[in-house]
Amino acid sequence: MIDLHLTKPLQTAHGPALLDVRLTVAAGELTAIYGASGAGKTTLLRLLAGLSRPASGHLRVGEEVWYDQARGIWLPPQRRSIGFVFQDYALFPNMTVRQNLEFALPDTSGKALVDELLELMDLGELARQRPQQLSGGQQQRVALARALARQPRVLLLDEPLAALDVPTRLRLQAALAAAHQRFQLTTLLVSHDYAEITRLATRAVELDGGRVVRDGVPAVVLPVANATPGFRLTGTVVAAVPSATGQTLQVRVGEEVIRVEVDATTPYQPGDMLVLTGSVQRGR
């Protein structure tokens, strides 16, 4: 469980503001932080990680005190059990993918964990490559795997998926959900993408001008300003059979499986992700 009250002066586009956030996060929860740029989202993550020093307040994680102004306690990042995934990935260019993960191990006994993470993030083939040879999505998976190799209690993700195209994002969201489950993490995710928040998070917290302005279940608190008359569903192809006009697909969307007819210009295979869009017609 994380219990925090942190303050820190912010420099925003509208002049100086004060970050002043109180939050209690249950162990194992995946909480999304969203809000306009300059609202203090990244600053909050950096304060949690110990990369910046708060002006005042306290921060407790489980039984450990990471920061307490009154008692003069401030743990440096090295002594906090965190995995931090940076916006620019921050992979070490002088190490291979495997070496990046091994570097993160708390001791040398974790080789099996490295293999498991390479497998989980689908990086087995790339283990001997250097980060600069990888695509953005691949680098992102390495960054996530490296953060997990540290075996942290708290996982902090700073808009990790923002720069990726839609199919890559979807795969990574799946990987992230799997990792969150597998390692029993308490996760804070900064995101701008409401669909992503709804899919991954059990709780969404909006920051504005350094303060919490909304907090609750994503489906309820997220704004619906950009509601469209149509729909947009993201699904996974579970079966694809040729038909007279192209292919007949069975697409899983959440709990449902939908049958879809598509032309055969780019044949689909089971496992492919696709986005269904359309509009709702009034029945007679």
Added chain:
Amino acid sequence: MSDFAQTLLLTAKLATLTTLLLLLLGVPLAYWLAYARFRGKAVVEALVSLPLVLPPTVIGFYLLLAFSADSGVGRFLVHTLGLELNFTFGGILIGSLVYSLPFMVQPVQAALHNLPHSLREAAYTLGKSRLTTLWRVLLPNIRPALLSASVLTFAHTVGEFGVVLMIGGNIPGQTRVASIAIYDAAESLDYARANHYALVLVGLSFAGLLLLAAFTKRSASRLL
């Protein structure tokens, strides 16, 4: 050993020792200047860069004063530590360290400063100490800068004249390095001898730059 070989060997010894010692001293100094924020940092940076703009004879002159038993520092060096530095190899080594300091510190400091800050922060969040981070993450990623700083320091030390002449003089096997020997030979109209030294220096400098270019190209292609 011939006078010629002795002089070249002494030059190589001075430049090698200067480069190695400056790697040991200059890298921590560059690290400190690249990342620390403190009052008076501009003053420290100006001091480090001072040898770039000062006439070498000025540096040599003040070191000569500092090393002589007439000054406070010199008295301490001579009487307490028993270090006689004027007109000795130790003296010109210290002179070279001062004179070449910015050639080591500036490129390394710039390279460290230009690395993405997130690399350092990522290593910290992975539980790595500052020293481990420097050794395993930062230095390997600025290898080209370390190499070119070392080559420049070496070459600059080989080429120094004013500082060595002021504090070292021209003692064969002790303080007579190649640049002094060239001056000495030319003074006494022995142009053939001056030419031998000069040709060796031109050849070595050229080869050094070619090697540096080859190495930087290789490590750049590995890192980028």
